[in-house]
Amino acid sequence: MGNPRPVKVRNFHQAKWDEEVLFELHKPGERGFVVSPLEPEIEAEVGDGLAAIPPHLIRRTPPELPEIGQMRVVKHYMRLSQQNLGGDLNIDIGQGTCTLKYNPKINDVLAGSPKMTRLHPLQDESTIQGILEIMYKLDLFLREISGMDRFTLQPASGSAAIFAMVSIIHAYHAAGGEDRQRDEIITTIFSHPSDAAAAAVKGYKVVTLMQNEDGLPDPDELRKVVSNRTAGLLITNPEDTGIFNPRIDEFTRIVREAGGLCGYDQANANGILGITRAREAGFDMCFFNLHKTFGTPHGCGGPASGSLGVRRELADYLPVPAVVFDGRRYSLNYDVPRTIGKTRAFYGTVQVQLKAYAWIMSLGAEGLREVAEIAVLNNNYLLEKIRKIRGADAPFAKGRRRIEQVRYSWDKLYKDPGVTTEDIAYRMADFGMHLWSSHHPFIVPQPFTIEPTESYSQDELDEYIAVLQRISDEAYSQPEILKTAPHRSVVHRIEHDWFDDPEKWAITWRLYKRKHLQPSRTSGE
Amino acid sequence: MKDKVKRAHPYIPNSEPLVKQRMLEAIGAKDIEELYGDIPDRLRFRGRMNLPEPLEAEADLRRHVEGLLARNRSCEDMVGFLGAGCYNHYVPAICDEIARRSEFLTAYAGEPYEDHGRFQALFEYESLMAELLDMDVVNVPTYDWFQAAGTSLRMAGRITGRTKVLVSAGSSPERLMSVRNYCRPVLEVETVAIELDTGQLDLRDLESKLGNDTAAVYFENPGFLGVLETRGRDIADLTHKKGALLVVGVDPISLGILAPPAHYGADIVCGDIQTLGNHMNFGGGMGGFISTRDEERFVMEYPSRLFGIARTSVEGEYGFGDVAYDRTSFGVREKGKEFVGTAAALHGITAGVYLALLGPVGMKELGQHLLQKSQYAMKRLSALGRVRAPRLAAPHFKEFAVDFNATGRTVADINGHLLTHDIQGGWDLSGYFPQYGQSALYCVTELTRREDIDRLCRVLDAYLNTGRT
Incomplete structure (x- = not known):
């Protein structure tokens, strides 16, 4: 009992249905669904309904949608789903920074209640007290986790939350009459691309700090670029490297002393729940991706949520409405004096908020801290093992521990047998696994990022390592296997010239x- | 805590103490604290987060959350006439089935090999929408129509190199709020008036505001007040004459029966796919689309993922992947087009399932029913006397403004009364559209039965005309 089983590298094969594109299933006259017939009394009263519409507004040629019987539609999508490798199937730790963890089934069941799915956002407040309470309490929970004073759950993703932070920075300086003068946002190269991109959308000049030999941005470099043109700082910590920046409070102090605001990109906070917070590090704002740290499913890329918290002084800039509680009744308050307006329709992706609420309720304060600690333990366990794989390396901060993820490099494999991260990513598919290939720009050459979270057992972590080890062996002994991979997946190498x-x-x-x-x-x- | 024995949480296998110890030994660490050695003490949080005691047992968690949800009353418990951007359309069982498939639900961003399925499903979604819109290119969904409208206008700004956009006052007010924030300070957003009695765009005001600096003109069809814009072609001609682009927002569920914006000259079309098989979810069910012709100057300005089809090294196989990835902020950070990230992909897959099920015949029938039902509702409401429906003299799709001014009652009073009869009345327009006084925006869908409309009218009649309740 309790001893690790021998590690197995699976003889996997992905489903391969050779499935048609939906349009090839078209058979004129087949139907997948019947629309409820119109009541005859309505037809008797208003006729065909078209007489009231000018003829030029009526569609002349029907859309060329396929006509397919119901079972074939089901089968088509079932086959496509089988050709997709969700987190419930694979050891989904190869997309570091994205915190792919277990998504508890009970939370999906709860969010599937008609008391959630069939709520209209504009219903009378007396009919939505339950969901408003959940939203309000989630705000309170996130305040505890971050030390911020108020959250909006409205932004629909991390990038949307970043844009909301940039919008608040802009509105704050506009209120002080400095919006034209303060036209620069500072970020770092290992912060998420959207920290730079969203700032540019708001018209800011983006100043990007590069990393030092420890993989960290340097406060002295920050001092050189900060000025009365600085509107704010957008930064991640730990950054994509998983290295904690111990001087983060110096960064926020420098920027705040120069009159800028500091926004903390905590899209992924999985390694530091209950350990360190935005408030103590001197931030004015922070956001959490509920679909990362807080256990809600990623849905192939959304729906998601990027909940944004601010200090009291900035609460008046948050999007409307705020969910408020007067001790008896929950309500939606649109009276927010300096609001940036709306960042998404209505109140955000509320079904995702509900799942995050349930996730926190299942864990409590100690559980959240345990999430962080085990995520960090798992990560350092992998670091120890991966460093020993021939061709793999963990640049920066040699000999130091990491927080929740590590950005590794296959540069030695690239220089010697000539294998790229992309080749390896495609080969991983042959073992029922995923390794993300996009970490632009390639500051770390041939990068890959592993983030094990708290969800995977030691056995599963060992299995992932065994596959990396196998692929490293193949790279040195028979690199052709990697160059032509995948071999046991849905399809073979795709011709990329069709995409550009x-x-x-x-x-x-x-x-x-x-x-x-x-x-x-x-x-x- | 009675139980002193530390046991693993079901979500955290390695919290089992022996495993934890073994793993610490494997990495040569004394304890977990050692792993946090890089975090200086001054940054450590030493307090205790004030969170409720956990409900580790699933049955307890379920009881707690269901208890909260039980305080809600949904559209299953009441008859609802709310729309205003989120709609109670029927969701076919198969949409739910596919949206819950764990292979899709728990996936994220795998490569086009191990995640072939999502690439194909989203390519098919793009393709189905393109047929519905009669356009060439559709993106992988963005958050919602708000974002889709904002990005469409920013795209128009970049394509034309101009700095001003004109937006119809008949658009959703909250959507315009979001658009203004998204454009500020790069594009100036100016409002074009609507005609008071039709709710359609005031073409004279449009002409007076169109200039050589206009990047785009934006209107919604149907507009927020439910009216159809009958002069789309005239608006397109005026817009194009000034070298600007026409951006039209549309409810795609109307396009089985109504002409798509491409047919009257739209260059960029946007809207929301919540209506296509996605649950309302208290407003969480949204997903935005953007559509254009297949011209490089348009395609290269999308910030979104665009999934394309391609050959593979094996004859007859379909592969999929990202078209023109280097446009995106993933590829080139702030040098990319706006930003891209997680948005509403699963809602896109679901909308694809919906369109695959309904097909051209289902979409046409459904669209026609919505016209007929809304016309029936307007007729019955008007028959009440002192209630004017529609308030606006224009063709409508599924929503319409009901004017209660002559009744001497406020919409708030009326809705309060309706609620006592388990009816959720239309949305009060007096805040955002004060020019219409006490008017409400009513919506019918295929789920609104004739008897629901008749009962609404009976209850209103009793309340407004006889003082009975």
Whole structure:
């Protein structure tokens, strides 16, 4: 009992249905769904309804949607789902920074209640007290976790939360009459790309600090660029490297003394819940991605949530409405004097907020801290093992521990057998695993980032390492396997020239037909 | 805590004390604290987070959350006439089935090999929407129509190199609030008036404001007040004559029966896919789309992911991947087009399922029913006397403004009364559209039955005309 099993590298094969594109299933006259018939009394009263509409507003040619029987539609999507590797199936730790952890099933069940799914956002407040209480309490929980004074749950993602922070920075300086003068936002190269990109959308000049030999930004470099043009700082900590910046409070102090505001990108806070907070580090604002740290599913890329917290002095800038409680009754308050307005329709992705509420309720204060501690333990366990894999390396901060993730490098494999991160990522698919290949720009050459979270057992971590080890062995002994991978996945190497050539790209089926399909290959048309 | 034996939380396998100890030994660490050695003491949080005692047992958690949810009354418990941007359309069982598939629900951003399924499903979503819109290019969903409208206008600004956009006052007021924030300070947003009695765009005001600095003109069809814009082609001509682009927001559920904006000259079309098989979720069910022609100057300005189809090294296989990835902020940070990240992909997959199920016939029937039901509701409400429906003299799709001014009652009073009869009345317009006084925006969907409309009218009649309750 309790001893680790021998580590197994799975003889995996992904489902491969050779499934048609939906439009190829078209059979005129088939139906997937029947619309409820109109009551005859209505027809008797208003006729066909078209007489009231000017003829030029009526669609003349029906949309060329396929006609497919119901079972075939189900089968099509079931097959596509089988050709997708969700977190419930794989050891999903190869997309570091994104905190892919277990998404408890009970939370999906709770969010599937008609008391959630079938709520209209504009219902009378007396009919929505339950959901408002959940939103209000989630705000209180996040205050405890961050030390901030008030949260809005409205931003629909981390990037949306970053844009909301930038909007608050802009509105704050506009209120002080300095919005034209303060036209620079400072960030760091290992902060999320959206910290730079969202600032640029708001018209800011972006100043990016590079890393030193420890992989960290240098406060002295910050001092050189900070000025009365500085509007604010947007920074992650730990950054994508997983190295904690111990001088983070110096960064916030420098920027605040120069009159700027400091926004903490805590999209991923999984290693520091209950350990260290935005308030003690001197931030004015921070946000959490509920779909990362707080256990809600990623849904192939949303719906998601980036809940944004601020200090009291900035509460008047938050989006409307705020969820408030007078001791008896929850309500929506639109009277927020300096509000930046709306960042998303209504109140954000409330079904995601509900799942995060349930997740926190399942863990409590000690549980959250345990999440962080085990995530960090798992990460350092992997670091110890991966460093020993031939060709893999963990740049920066040699000999030091990391927080929740590590940005590694396959540069030695690239220089010797000539294998890239991309090749390895494709080979991982043959073992039912995923390794993310996008970490632009490649400051760390041939990068990969592993973030094990708290969800995976030691056995599973060992299995992932065994696969990395196997692939490293292959890289030195038979690199051709990697160069032509994947071999046991849904499809084989994709021809990338179709994606960057305007003559060839086909973003929709109609463009594919127009640009590539010979008349002989059309069917049912 | 009676139980002194530390046991693993079900979500945290390695919190089991022996495993934890073994792993610490494997990395040569004394304890967990040692792993946090980089965090200086002054930054450590030494307090205790004030959170409720955990409900580790699933049954307890379920009882607690369901107890809170039980305080809500949903559209299953009441008859509702609310729309205003979120709609109670029927969600086919298969949409739920696919949206809950754990392979999709718990996936994120795998490569086009191990995550072939989501790439194909989203490519198909783009393709189905393109047919519905009669356009060439559709993005992987953004957050919602708010974001889609904001980005469409920013795209127009970059494409034309101009700095001003004109937006119809008949658009959703909160959407415009979001658009203003998204454009500020790079683009100036100016409002074009609507005609008081039709709710349609005031073309004279538009002409007077269109200039050589205008990047785009934006209106919604149907507009926020439910009216259809009948002069889309005239607006397109005026816009194009000044070298500006026409951006139109649209409810895609209307397009089985109504002409898509591309047919009257729209260059960029945007809107929300909540109506296509996505639950309302208290406003959480939104997903935004942006659509254009397949011209490089348009395609290269999208910030969003665009999934394309391609060949593979094996004859006859379909592969998928990112088209023109280097446009995105993932590729080139602040040099990219706006920003991209997690948004509403699963709502896109679900909308694809919806369109695959309904097909051209279902979409046409559904659209026509919405026209008929709303016309029936307007007719019955008007028959009450002193209630004017619609308030605006224009064709409508599924929503319409009901004018209660002549009744001497406020919308708030009326809605309060309706609620006592388990009816959620239309949305009070007096805040955002004071020019219409005590008017409310009513919406019908295919789930609104004739008897629901009739009962609404009976209750209103009793309240407004006879003083009975």
